[in-house]
Amino acid sequence: MDNGKFFIYLLVMAGVTYLVRMIPLTLIKEKIKNRFVLSFLHYIPYTVLSAMTVPACFYATGSTLSAIVGFVIAIVASFFERTLIQVAALSCAGVLVTELIMNYV
Amino acid sequence: MTYINSFRTGLKEGLPICMGYFSVSFAFGIFAVESGLTVWQTVLISLFNLTSAGQLAGVPIIASGGSFVELALSQLVINSRYSLMSVALGQKLSREVTLPEKLFIAYGNTDEIFAVSVSNEGEIGTRYMAGLILLPVLGWTGGTLAGAVAGNILPAIVASALGIAIYGMFIAIVVPIAKKEKATALCVATAILFSLAFKYVPFLSFVPSGFTIIISAVIASVIFAIAAPIKTDEEEQSNG
Numbered sequence: 001m002d003n004g005k006f007f008i009y010l011l012v013m014a015g016v017t018y019l020v021r022m023i024p025l026t027l028i029k030e031k032i033k034n035r036f037v038l039s040f041l042h043y044i045p046y047t048v049l050s051a052m053t054v055p056a057c058f059y060a061t062g063s064t065l066s067a068i069v070g071f072v073i074a075i076v077a078s079f080f081e082r083t084l085i086q087v088a089a090l091s092c093a094g095v096l097v098t099e100l101i102m103n104y105v
Numbered sequence: 106m107t108y109i110n111s112f113r114t115g116l117k118e119g120l121p122i123c124m125g126y127f128s129v130s131f132a133f134g135i136f137a138v139e140s141g142l143t144v145w146q147t148v149l150i151s152l153f154n155l156t157s158a159g160q161l162a163g164v165p166i167i168a169s170g171g172s173f174v175e176l177a178l179s180q181l182v183i184n185s186r187y188s189l190m191s192v193a194l195g196q197k198l199s200r201e202v203t204l205p206e207k208l209f210i211a212y213g214n215t216d217e218i219f220a221v222s223v224s225n226e227g228e229i230g231t232r233y234m235a236g237l238i239l240l241p242v243l244g245w246t247g248g249t250l251a252g253a254v255a256g257n258i259l260p261a262i263v264a265s266a267l268g269i270a271i272y273g274m275f276i277a278i279v280v281p282i283a284k285k286e287k288a289t290a291l292c293v294a295t296a297i298l299f300s301l302a303f304k305y306v307p308f309l310s311f312v313p314s315g316f317t318i319i320i321s322a323v324i325a326s327v328i329f330a331i332a333a334p335i336k337t338d339e340e341e342q343s344n345g
Binding site for chain 1: 121122124125128129141142143146149150153154155156158159163167168170173176177180181184185186187188189190191192193194195196204207208210211212214216217219220223261262263265266267268269270271272273274275276277278279280281282283284289292293295296297299300301304305317318319321322323325326327329330331333334335337
């Protein structure tokens, strides 16, 4: 892709992404007191991450089976409160081992 | 109320995010170069966007010469969750944080940085946020560079395994809180049910995936904000 056109794409993409993050952070100055809004804001990061993960993660690897193995490992590891990197690494390892076994069975 | 504003604390909490980002962005680097972008274009996308899902959706549009409107809309929809997170993060920041500092913090408000920063008790400051943002940016950009350069020499099976890394991180953020708070667990389960319905129920599956994430998350969060509102600071003080 030639650099001239690419930089316009980059500007559009990064500009939209930045404004989405920046405008609410700078415009809302007062502490929100409304209990409904506070509750909504408490739940929203977890519901967003969950909806992003299921079902998309089942299609993120070479096969659905290996993805399910990686998913289950991540649930178990994070239930026992491993760190972010430990959970991600164990999950990847599970996928790798599953796909290696599938290749040779 | 406690006030957290140590650069070192930020760095320490950012390190696992950095390592997670490195592996995830490695996969992104492979993907973008395979799509037809150069190594440096790929690196610049990661440095200036700092968003996994948005970049995954944006690269095919750029590589295929799609319209600027399509690119802008895709980013607006997929990244609209950040506007909700920015509102919540803004509530967490100390009053001492100035406007220029907020302009910088906004750049670094990713899913994981957000989740880690708001999980602190009490208010947080700019020095803490700077420490928390620095390493993940290096990890995300560096991993992209490594993947873009080394992607074609990496076995396909390893690249496939890296594909699950970002979801592993998401799970590691959600499960501990769901284990601790029953209402959050039920709320998350509700969001997942909606997300599954949008994918597998025939007459719902035409909705683009960027929208389904937002719709599922907002519906579940509204239901539980009504049915199971959280305790506010004032109530905790009057009770305790």
